[in-house]
Amino acid sequence: MIDWKRWFIKDNAAIPLLAILSGLLFGAFVMLLGGFNPIDAYSHLFRNVFGSPYDFGETIRQVTPLIFTGLSVAFAFRAGLFNIGAEGQFVMGMTGASIVGVLLEAPWYIHAPLALAGGALLAGLWGGLAGFLKARWGINEVITTIMLNWMALYLSNYIVRAFLLEPKQQRTYLIHDSAKTSMAWLSELFGSARVHWGIFFALLAAVLCYAFLWKTGQGLELRAVGHNPHAAQYAGMNVKRNVTKAMFIGGVFAGLGGAFEILGVFHYQVIASASPGLGFDGIAVALLGGNHPLGVVLAALLFGSLSYGSAGMSFGADVPPEIIRIIIGSVIFFVASPGIIRWAMGLFARNRKRKEVA
Amino acid sequence: MQQTKVVDMRGITKRFPGITVNDGIDLSLLQGEVHAILGENGAGKSTLMNILFGLYQPDEGEIRIHGKPALIDNPNTAIRLGIGMVHQHFKLVQPFTVAENIILGSEPRRGFSISYREAVRRVEDLSRQYGLNVDPNARIEEISVGMQQRVEILKTLYRGADILVFDEPTAVLTPDEIEELLDIMRSLVRQGKSILLITHKLKEIMEIADRVTVIRRGKVIGNVAKAETNPSQLAEMMVGRSVSMAIDKKPIEPGKPVLQVERLVVKGREGAPAVNGISFTVREGEVVGIAGVDGNGQSELIQALTGLRKAESGEVRLMGADITNAAPRAISETGMGHIPEDRHKHGLVLDFSLRENMALRTYDKKPFKRYGLLDYAAIDKHAQELVEQFDVRCPDIYTQARALSGGNQQKAIIAREIEKGPELLIAAQPTRGLDVGAIEYIHRRIVEQRNKGKGVLLVSYELDEILSLSDRVLIIFDGQIIGETRPEETNDRELGLRMAGSRLDKDAERSHAG
Ligand SMILES: Nc1ncnc2c1ncn2[C@@H]1O[C@H](COP(=O)(O)OP(=O)(O)OP(=O)(O)O)[C@@H](O)[C@H]1O
Ligand SMILES: [Mg+2]
Numbered sequence: 001m002i003d004w005k006r007w008f009i010k011d012n013a014a015i016p017l018l019a020i021l022s023g024l025l026f027g028a029f030v031m032l033l034g035g036f037n038p039i040d041a042y043s044h045l046f047r048n049v050f051g052s053p054y055d056f057g058e059t060i061r062q063v064t065p066l067i068f069t070g071l072s073v074a075f076a077f078r079a080g081l082f083n084i085g086a087e088g089q090f091v092m093g094m095t096g097a098s099i100v101g102v103l104l105e106a107p108w109y110i111h112a113p114l115a116l117a118g119g120a121l122l123a124g125l126w127g128g129l130a131g132f133l134k135a136r137w138g139i140n141e142v143i144t145t146i147m148l149n150w151m152a153l154y155l156s157n158y159i160v161r162a163f164l165l166e167p168k169q170q171r172t173y174l175i176h177d178s179a180k181t182s183m184a185w186l187s188e189l190f191g192s193a194r195v196h197w198g199i200f201f202a203l204l205a206a207v208l209c210y211a212f213l214w215k216t217g218q219g220l221e222l223r224a225v226g227h228n229p230h231a232a233q234y235a236g237m238n239v240k241r242n243v244t245k246a247m248f249i250g251g252v253f254a255g256l257g258g259a260f261e262i263l264g265v266f267h268y269q270v271i272a273s274a275s276p277g278l279g280f281d282g283i284a285v286a287l288l289g290g291n292h293p294l295g296v297v298l299a300a301l302l303f304g305s306l307s308y309g310s311a312g313m314s315f316g317a318d319v320p321p322e323i324i325r326i327i328i329g330s331v332i333f334f335v336a337s338p339g340i341i342r343w344a345m346g347l348f349a350r351n352r353k354r355k356e357v358a
Numbered sequence: 359m360q361q362t363k364v365v366d367m368r369g370i371t372k373r374f375p376g377i378t379v380n381d382g383i384d385l386s387l388l389q390g391e392v393h394a395i396l397g398e399n400g401a402g403k404s405t406l407m408n409i410l411f412g413l414y415q416p417d418e419g420e421i422r423i424h425g426k427p428a429l430i431d432n433p434n435t436a437i438r439l440g441i442g443m444v445h446q447h448f449k450l451v452q453p454f455t456v457a458e459n460i461i462l463g464s465e466p467r468r469g470f471s472i473s474y475r476e477a478v479r480r481v482e483d484l485s486r487q488y489g490l491n492v493d494p495n496a497r498i499e500e501i502s503v504g505m506q507q508r509v510e511i512l513k514t515l516y517r518g519a520d521i522l523v524f525d526e527p528t529a530v531l532t533p534d535e536i537e538e539l540l541d542i543m544r545s546l547v548r549q550g551k552s553i554l555l556i557t558h559k560l561k562e563i564m565e566i567a568d569r570v571t572v573i574r575r576g577k578v579i580g581n582v583a584k585a586e587t588n589p590s591q592l593a594e595m596m597v598g599r600s601v602s603m604a605i606d607k608k609p610i611e612p613g614k615p616v617l618q619v620e621r622l623v624v625k626g627r628e629g630a631p632a633v634n635g636i637s638f639t640v641r642e643g644e645v646v647g648i649a650g651v652d653g654n655g656q657s658e659l660i661q662a663l664t665g666l667r668k669a670e671s672g673e674v675r676l677m678g679a680d681i682t683n684a685a686p687r688a689i690s691e692t693g694m695g696h697i698p699e700d701r702h703k704h705g706l707v708l709d710f711s712l713r714e715n716m717a718l719r720t721y722d723k724k725p726f727k728r729y730g731l732l733d734y735a736a737i738d739k740h741a742q743e744l745v746e747q748f749d750v751r752c753p754d755i756y757t758q759a760r761a762l763s764g765g766n767q768q769k770a771i772i773a774r775e776i777e778k779g780p781e782l783l784i785a786a787q788p789t790r791g792l793d794v795g796a797i798e799y800i801h802r803r804i805v806e807q808r809n810k811g812k813g814v815l816l817v818s819y820e821l822d823e824i825l826s827l828s829d830r831v832l833i834i835f836d837g838q839i840i841g842e843t844r845p846e847e848t849n850d851r852e853l854g855l856r857m858a859g860s861r862l863d864k865d866a867e868r869s870h871a872g
Contacts, residue, residue, distance in 0.1 A: 215731050215732055216730055216731055216732060217721050217722040217726075217727050217730065217731075217732055218730075220714065220721050220732060221721075223707075223710075224707050224710065224718070227707045227708070227709045227710065228703075228706075228707045228708065228709075230703045230704050231703070231704055231705065231706060231707045231718070232707070233666060233686060233704075234664075234666060234686060234696070234698060234704040234705070235686070235718045235719045236685065236686045236687025236688075236690050236691075236719060237687075238685075
């Protein structure tokens with residue numbers, strides 16, 4: 001059984017929570033500076049998330065890809081790799097799903113899974129490539145994944161334009177109905193919000209991610225490589241294979257996120273001038289979630305709600321939605337500098353001690 | 359004469375979850391003395407020193423520095439109070455020069471820029487004053503471990519420390535370097551510094567300490583003046599029973615070869631051969647010791663034998679099977695156990711729990727893995743057995759390896775490697791950082807391997823250890839085996855001379871040839 005009290009006292013829960021609080025306070029401060037009413041703004045934000053079934057459903061839609069990209073970054077991180085490439089892998093996932101969804105025809109029980117698998121595989125290879133380059137020649141994965149992000153954007157645009165383009169449109173043909181992963185009844189339940197199968201797969205992915213890392217021998221290997229590659233090598237583990245594998249699996253997670261965006265939400269892919277940014281947000285999600293699957297799910301919930309709710313803030317309280325990026329940014333800042341939080345937490349305890357000494 | 363107390367720790371208590379590590383400890387350091395702290399692995403010595411240096415906060419008790427109550431809440435406070443600590447694991451920036459490392463964090467400034475020349479001058483002055491002999495312009499990565507330690511000492515002096523804490527400073531040093539360090543300490547004391555010294559080596563205590571405080575399981579057992587004690591009394595105080603270093607080694611006739619090494623060549627870090635055509639054999643029921651000064655190819659030899667480094671040429675056979683350049687796992691499964699030289703780099707994943715570390719080499723084998731899933735019940739049982747059998751002191755098997763004391767980390771590795779039941783055990787510096795009681799136990803286990811008919815290859819810089827455990831001793835110099843002897847035919851002085859004296863022979867040969 002988990003000793004909740006001890007778990008909570010430990011940094012891993014207290015710091016993110018205090019960081020969120022500090023981030024919200026900082027956001028309020030910025031709003032005050034800008035002459036807005038933060039209480040009004042936050043209550044509109046809250047209402048926009050929980051106000052109607054439709055909004056709630058759309059929030060879930062917003063959260064889903066963040067869980068996937070968050071898992072992607074967290075998983076690679078557990079193997080000691082900094083996957084900046086979730087963005088590019090996400091785009092490759094969208095592209096793979098579009099290719100299968102548009103070009104193929106099959107019964108739904110084959111088509112949808114195949115489209116998902118296509119996106120996941122393409123993204124996995126995209127991530128695995130960075131892993132391979134690191135394993136084989138020691139090329140830093142931060143650099144390769146950043147480059148691969150750009151390559152993914154332009155390659156997918158090329159694929160869309162050359163093979164999938166609907167004439168006179170800036171997007172692909174619609175995917176076949178058999179490839180869609182929308183859920184009609186669920187969608188109706190949420191006032192026809194675009195919720196889809198993805199959320200269940202995202203939660204399942206989080207569970208599998210946890211089970212793989214902490215319950216299997218391969219997961220133990222991966223974590224050992226992440227913590228101390230020298231000891232892993234000494235213990236007989238294949239460090240290079242694990243590096244490639246971790247990046248491949250990380251890519252699969254991000255790719256599933258991208259595939260579900262196509263198959264469940266948009267049903268087509270556009271020629272994009274910039275990539276969607278959900279992969280980059282995944283870095284923030286993983287960081288706030290302490291690179292733990294459960295933490296990732298919670299952090300994705302928070303960030304997804306904040307970004308969806310920010311629309312309500314601008315309608316209701318006239319606060320520019322960009323404020324929400326400031327809040328998210330400052331939450332990340334506080335998480336990434338736990339020293340500040342600990343210092344603040346320590347102030348109280350220390351003052352007491354000082355008095356005792358005096 | 360009443361000497362002043364520079365440090366006065368009273369009733370220090372420190373608890374970690376599930377364990378009281380320091381239990382009402384009183385410790386005082388007098389002006390100008392060397393005060394040794396002696397205690398078993400995990401007794402709480404490092405913790406106590408970390409409290410003094412502000413790395414941990416005590417739960418109870420008070421600290422007075424120069425008679426004034428002090429709240430040392432972080433190392434900066436400690437430094438301001440004149441306390442300097444030389445950690446066992448150095449904290450130096452490898453590509454920086456000595457001087458840069460020393461001034462890091464308190465750079466001498468000229469306007470906005472750092473005056474490097476000023477820094478070099480001050481480092482040179484300090485180095486001369488205390489006889490440290492350090493070149494301020496050398497890069498850390500180019501200098502020996504002993505020199506790096508002096509840089510750490512200089513760092514504390516540069517910041518104005520007059521209370522110096524050394525945590526097991528000699529564990530990483532060669533015998534010569536130890537002598538030099540003791541000289542440095544004498545010179546420090548002569549110039550008014552006071553020293554707290556943690557060490558497991560009774561010989562060093564008898565040589566340099568003025569007083570000794572003995573700690574057992576977090577409590578002070580006694581405080582004695584060096585002049586009124588002797589090594590065996592100290593050992594007994596510390597362990598709670600009498601310790602015998604004599605080893606019961608029945609003569610055995612060695613059996614079939616276990617390890618055969620033929621003309622092995624291994625490149626070192628700079629690309630030149632570090633191991634240069636070494637051949638030898640280890641047989642069943644035999645401990646073969648490799649004696650030599652640090653840096654003569656021992657590390658590279660072991661890494662090549664265990665698959666961690668590529669051999670350029672030559673052949674290695676284990677139980678008759680060719681394992682030259684095989685993967686570490688294949689070698690391990692052919693029947694090799696390996697107690698690595700560097701326990702933090704190779705031996706443990708410090709962020710893993712103890713139970714995971716105990717299964718680090720066998721997690722994908724039978725009782726631990728079923729249907730691809732780890733069986734934590736089996737892993738726990740295995741870890742628990744090893745911990746009890748080898749007396750690894752820890753709160754529980756779920757503790758992070760990082761939180762174990764240095765000696766207990768070492769015991770955990772030894773437990774894991776011996777328990778595997780290897781045909782050949784390679785033990786590199788197996789007792790580095792262990793207390794005398796633990797050394798006695800580990801030595802017994804190593805000899806027990808031999809008595810069971812297994813082979814043991816022992817590499818150690820401790821000549822006493824080599825001489826008391828080995829059946830045969832190979833002398834390694836400059837990547838080659840330059841001689842062989844038996845413990846009963848030699849002694850540590852002669853062995854020491856042969857390890858270094860060969861250099862003279864060689865030079866003589868060279869000058870003849872030239
Ligand atoms: N951060 C920590 N959390 C939990 N337990 C700890 C922590 N640090 C140390 N301990 C425990 O405290 C005990 C004392 O450790 P300490 O490092 O002080 O021993 P030591 O006397 O220096 O031993 P050694 O001679 O082996 O270095 C050990 O049992 C260790 O497991
Ligand atoms: Mg210690």
